[in-house]
Amino acid sequence: MSETGQDDDTxxxxxxxxxxxxxxxxxPDTSISTIADEFDKSRSLLYYHYENKDxxxxxxxxxxxxxxxxxxxxxxxxxxxxxVLAIVERLLPPxxxxxxxxxxxxxxxxxxxxPYVDAYREQFARSDTLILAELTDAxxxxxxxxxxxxxxxxEVAQFVYATVSGALQxxxxxxxxxxxxxxxxxxxxxxQSQVVDREDEPS
Amino acid sequence: MSETGQDDDTxxxxxxxxxxxxxxxxxPDTSISTIADEFDKSRSLLYYHYENKDxxxxxxxxxxxxxxxxxxxxxxxxxxxxxVLAIVERLLPPxxxxxxxxxxxxxxxxxxxxPYVDAYREQFARSDTLILAELTDAxxxxxxxxxxxxxxxxEVAQFVYATVSGALQxxxxxxxxxxxxxxxxxxxxxxQSQVVDREDEPS
Numbered sequence: 001m002s003e004t005g006q007d008d009d010t011x012x013x014x015x016x017x018x019x020x021x022x023x024x025x026x027x028p029d030t031s032i033s034t035i036a037d038e039f040d041k042s043r044s045l046l047y048y049h050y051e052n053k054d055x056x057x058x059x060x061x062x063x064x065x066x067x068x069x070x071x072x073x074x075x076x077x078x079x080x081x082x083x084v085l086a087i088v089e090r091l092l093p094p095x096x097x098x099x100x101x102x103x104x105x106x107x108x109x110x111x112x113x114x115p116y117v118d119a120y121r122e123q124f125a126r127s128d129t130l131i132l133a134e135l136t137d138a139x140x141x142x143x144x145x146x147x148x149x150x151x152x153x154x155e156v157a158q159f160v161y162a163t164v165s166g167a168l169q170x171x172x173x174x175x176x177x178x179x180x181x182x183x184x185x186x187x188x189x190x191x192q193s194q195v196v197d198r199e200d201e202p203s
Numbered sequence: 204m205s206e207t208g209q210d211d212d213t214x215x216x217x218x219x220x221x222x223x224x225x226x227x228x229x230x231p232d233t234s235i236s237t238i239a240d241e242f243d244k245s246r247s248l249l250y251y252h253y254e255n256k257d258x259x260x261x262x263x264x265x266x267x268x269x270x271x272x273x274x275x276x277x278x279x280x281x282x283x284x285x286x287v288l289a290i291v292e293r294l295l296p297p298x299x300x301x302x303x304x305x306x307x308x309x310x311x312x313x314x315x316x317x318p319y320v321d322a323y324r325e326q327f328a329r330s331d332t333l334i335l336a337e338l339t340d341a342x343x344x345x346x347x348x349x350x351x352x353x354x355x356x357x358e359v360a361q362f363v364y365a366t367v368s369g370a371l372q373x374x375x376x377x378x379x380x381x382x383x384x385x386x387x388x389x390x391x392x393x394x395q396s397q398v399v400d401r402e403d404e405p406s
Contacts, residue, residue: 105318112312173315186362
């Protein structure tokens with residue numbers, strides 16, 4: 001195996017250990033040591049790569065975001081409306097699994113630290129920019145295709161993303177996974193009446 | 204001064220000290236000790252009332268929420284649309300001051316702990332319920348008055364509140380106070396086109 005290959009393996013193993021530690025312990029109780037407990041290679045290898053929790057978690061956010069970026073590229077939708085919905089559902093997964101829900105909770109804890117940790121804030125800003133760009137593109141494609149009303153694509157994207165963020169926040173902090181599904185319905189109905197061009201719909 | 208009067212004074216002084224400590228230090232670095240530093244009465248009086256940070260901060264959230272409840276009662280608006288906007292602006296203050304912004308940041312940090320601290324979660328759940336009820340009532344009044352479309356008042360309230368929460372989250376964690384004003388505009392334009400009955404508007 002090439003050195004690059006080994007590095008990638010090690011990185012993936014560290015990131016998976018971080019994911020498990022965050023799911024199990026939440027953000028505040030996740031430390032380099034709890035991550036090392038989940039790591040199936042030698043502890044010294046982990047300590048060799050990272051000096052502190054913030055540095056490791058900033059790298060974890062970067063890794064997560066690269067995955068999200070790749071994942072958003074794989075979306076194949078029949079039309080721009082389905083595409084917008086598919087992006088929203090990547091962020092607000094219907095029937096969310098318990099582990100994923102606990103992970104979102106930890107991620108929310110990290111986001112609350114973004115004002116104080118520059119490296120976190122940088123990644124969350126990048127994440128917001130990426131998601132907004134994808135949403136805006138999809139809305140613009142709908143307008144170009146004549147299936148969406150002549151809305152301001154960027155405004156629709158900002159509005160939908162704020163609603164997605166707020167829905168996640170309420171759901172995660174009130175420990176109510178069903179709130180996710182409920183807000184998905186609200187967003188769909190907003191898109192149907194505000195964005196989709198009803199004149200064009202089959203009656 | 205009556206004993207009740209003294210108690211109220213002490214409570215108010217403790218709550219003000221807590222507010223200042225949260226603004227100055229953020230949530231994670233606020234402790235009973237940093238609050239005592241801001242308290243203008245004896246430290247022992249504070250320690251007499253509270254054994255730990257979680258207990259004090261849960262009481263602080265309760266106090267804050269009682270204030271918000273009283274504040275929402277004072278809203279006097281010309282019509283239900285102005286009333287909905289006034290509620291939204293209580294939560295997303297335009298031209299937010301720097302101290303208030305830092306306080307919102309600390310409050311967001313507390314919200315991120317709600318999954319782990321029952322007493323916090325209870326207060327945030329109460330806060331969400333109160334705000335949603337006020338929004339729903341205002342929308343219902345608009346429908347009854349014939350100035351709003353026949354919307355589902357509860358759905359509109361949930362949707363608007365999710366957007367408010369998401370806007371605050373993004374603004375606070377990306378350290379961008381102007382995002383608040385931007386999202387206020389988006390919410391206004393949503394209300395104008397989705398909720399307000401345009402047939403009734405003067406042309």
